[in-house]
Every structure is written in C-alpha cells, then in structure tokens.
Amino acid sequence: MPAVVFFIVFAYIPMGGLVIAFKDYNLFRGLWGSDWAGLANFREMFSIPEFFRITRNTLLLNLLGLLVCFPAPILLALMLNEVRSRYLKKISQSMLYLPHFMSWIVLGGIVYAVLSPKYGVVNQILRWLGLKEIYFMADQTWWVITYTLSAVWQSAGWGTIIYLAAITAIDPALYEAASIDGAGRIRKIASVTLPSIMPTIVILFILAVGHMVSIGIEQPLALANSVVSDVSEVISTYVYRVGIKQGEFGLTTAVGMVQSVINLCLVVAANHFAKRAGGEGLW
Template sequence: MSAQTTTSVKMKASTGKRPALKELRKNYDLYMLLVPAFVFFLIFAYIPMAGLLIAFKDYNIFQGIWASSWNGLENFREMFSIPEFWEMTRNTLMLNLLGLVVGFPAPIILALMLNEIGSKYFKRISQSLLYLPHFLSWIVLGGIVYAVLSPQYGIVNQIMRKFGMSEIYFMADNTWWVIVYTLTTVWQGAGWGTIIYLAAMTAIDPSLYEAASIDGAGRLRKIWSITIPGILPTVVILLILNVGHMVSIGIEQPLAMANPVVMEVAEVISTYIYSVGIKQGEFGLTTAVGMVQSVINLGLILGANYLAKRRGGEGLW
C-alpha cells in the first residue's frame, strides 16, 4: 500500500471519529439525560440477569447463587410435568389475547374521538376523567368492581332485579369473571393509552385536512384517509410491543380480582410464581418458568417485528 493510500485511509478514519465526538460535545447535556435511564436499566434489568443461573441449580437461599449445586435441566423437566403449568399458560394467553383484541383498539378509538372534539374545555375534562383510573391501584379498582357487581348490594344486580331479572354472580362464574377482567383492563388503561396517539396526531400536517375540506371530505373521510394513516406507524410499533408481552401478565390485577371459586381461569403465570416461588420457596422452579416466559416473549416480539417489516410497515428496528 502506498503512502498516499495509507494517508487517505487514516484521514477517513479520523474524519469518521470526529463527527461523533463533535456531536457528543455539542449535545452532551442531552446525553446526560440518558444516564439515569441507563443506570436504572443496568441495575434493575441487566445485572439481575445473573440470577437466571438459579434455573439451572438446586438453589439454596442460605448458600447463595454461586455456592448452590448445579442440577442441569431438572427444574425445566419439573416445570413441564406440573399439571397447573399448562392451565396457567392457557389462562395467561387467553387473558392477554382478549386484552389485545378488545383493549388495543380502545385507546385508538378514544383518541380519534377526542381529536374531533372542538371545545378545548370539554376535551380537557374528558381527558382528565379518562386518565383517572390509570392512577388508581388495582387493589382499589378491584374493590370497586366487587362492590359494583356484588349479587346482594351491587348496583348492577339491583338494577337487574328492578327489571325482573335474577341476579348474576359475576365474580363467581368463570365466563363472567373473564369478561369483567377484560373490561376492567380496558377501563383502566384505555384513557392513558390515548396520550401517545394524540401526540402522534399533532404531528400530522394540518394542510392535509385543509385540502380535504376543499375537496368536500367530511369528518369520517378525513379520519379514514388522513388521521389513521398518519398514526399507523405508531399503531404498528405499539402492536409489536403488545404482542411481545403475550406470555407476560402483571400480578396486581389477577391478584386483586381473583378468588378461590374462579382459580380455574384466574391462575396465571405471575400469580403461580408468587404463590410457589415466594411463598413456598421454590426459587429454581419459578425462575425456570420465568425464563421460558421471557424466551417466548422475545420470540414473539422478533416475529411480530419481522412480519411488520415484511408487510412494508415500520418495525422497532
């Protein structure tokens, strides 16, 4: 290689580094804002991954992770041999699938409706009321649901009796419990979910609506031809993220709404991990369950992202 070629290579390498350093110096304050988030995920997401070794060990809480003896795949064999494993996996998938089918379109529809409200005062009041359930804990929401649907004192059953109908034990029937669970999920999260979609709608060029008005388009046509295509990339990204949690479910809602009568449909992976792993001390078994759960979620989010990009849409990466 000649001296001139060597010099040109070094110049290209140096010019490639300088813009990055220049960008870092120029926007160092913005990068500093990432430090708390980076530290948070490092401490609470990445460092705890070392605890996955428990899934391959006969874990003893007094010996610790490193001193406990290895047992290979024994915890995974035990996991698949437990009859409740398939039942709680079915329940988790069922509740998440219903939440996706019913709950995912709800904030989109609400955001479209809020975006069409002309009165700013009424719009702010509506948004505040819709956001409110998100800030209540599931213990409080679960108590409200049980009080409203009580067969003796609940307002729903009282109204039904006035119309000559017999009361329904909503929280003691498997089918009704699943329906109530799904609807309360929508009630709690739909209002809060509108924030992202409303923000996406603000990025749509107003001149598109003006041009549509000149062409004689009505509100429904504007929503269908301008608003929905404008927020479609956001919808796809959030759908991918939701699909990536199909095998995961928070413990708060099932724990607050479940009761011994409906455990056939209310027992999910998170409550099983709590009852067996925390209460009974089966840390190795429940770590194996959580690890399989995470691997399946990773596969789902990778598959959803791949399909979204194959269809010509935008993915997460």
C-alpha cells in the same frame, strides 16, 4: 445516560439471577453456594399439571386484552380529537386518566362493590328490569369478561396520550386538503388520521404482542378468587404462590425464563411480519 443506567441496573444486571433456574437454590447458601441442578427445574416445570393450565389462562387473557384493550385507546383518542371544546376535552382526559393512577387493590374493590350480587348497582338495575342477578365474580365466563373490561377501564385513558401526541403531529394542511375535496369527519379520520398514526400503532402492537405470555400480578391477584381459579391462575400469580410463598425459587425462575424467551421470539416475529407487510418495525 439516566435511561442507560436505569436499564443496566434494573434490566441487565438482574439477568445474572437466571442462573437460579439451573440450580437447586438454597436461600441460606446463596446463589453461588447452591448446587447445580442442570435442567431438573425445566423438566419439573413441564411435568406439573398446573403449568399448561396457567399458560393457557395467561395466553387467553392476553389475547382478549390484545383484541379489546389494544384498539380501545385508539378509538378513544380519535373521539377526543373530534371534541371541539377545549374545556370539555381537558375534563374528559383527566377523568379517563384517573383509573391509571389508582392501585389495582382499590380498583378491584370498586369492581367487586359495583358487581356485588346483593348490593352492586349493576345487579340492582338487572332486578329492576325484572332480570335475574348475575354472579360476575363467581362465574368463570363472566369473570373473564369482567377482567377484560376492567383492564380497558384502567388503561384506555392513559394509552390515549401516545396516540393524541401522534395526532397532534399531523400536518393540518392534510385536513385542509381533505376538506377542499369534500371529505367529512369520518372520511378525514379514515383517510388522514389513521394512516398518519399507523407507524405508532404498529410499534405499540409489536410491543403488545411481545407480552403475550406475560401478565402483571396486580390485576389477577386483586380480582381472582378460589371459585374461578381455573381461569384466573396465571404465570405471575403462580410464580408468586409457588416461588415466594413456598420457596421454590429454581422452579419459578425456570418458568420466568421460558416466559421471557417466548416473549422475545414473539417480538422478533411480530417485527418481521410488520416489516414484510410494508410497515415500520422496532428495528
């Protein structure tokens, strides 16, 4: 019941606010006192030049996250599972979990400090090797790379929890049978561990695909700057900048509604293809 109440209060009831997308919303007249605008907000959304740029940036960063961030917890869980020292394993897990509990403002400050052209340790090492310093946070290509790798750093450790739980549930007799057949560690991983946790991987992959046009505001806001705005401006930061700071509530609600509809279609499509491929879906 607590879970049901949570989703009713924080997920289903707020859906009523989507009516703002069809209104010329006035903060002082309220939701029902504002005039209806029909599809005007949607037409305006597709007419602004920034819309396709921020959509492109959102898809690009999420695609890179899917290609790099999604496999990272799986590989990390497989590696941790092979650690035989319980003490070392617990310390490693604790250190890997730590970035997840830190604010992106703090993590962003660490990233800027480490990659600083003048004082950052990375550029100091590059100069020590006789190489030229790199302006990581001022170059568009390096910013995208930094964004992706910092997301791995922040989320990979926490993501291993689900996969380690799935690995723990594997029947030890399967590993014993593989050992009798002469399988080594790599062979056991390929023939026992990965097939056993594949349903978990498929479900999490479907959920990840369902967020392809969604992106949290914390990381882009913490790492972005005006120099790289052409690649750092995403839907969530646009909604914050235009909707909250400029008061364009109807327009940004329309953007969020289109975003949610696309996410829903992606989840349904990913679930369909997963089941057609012989795997298990969400439903």
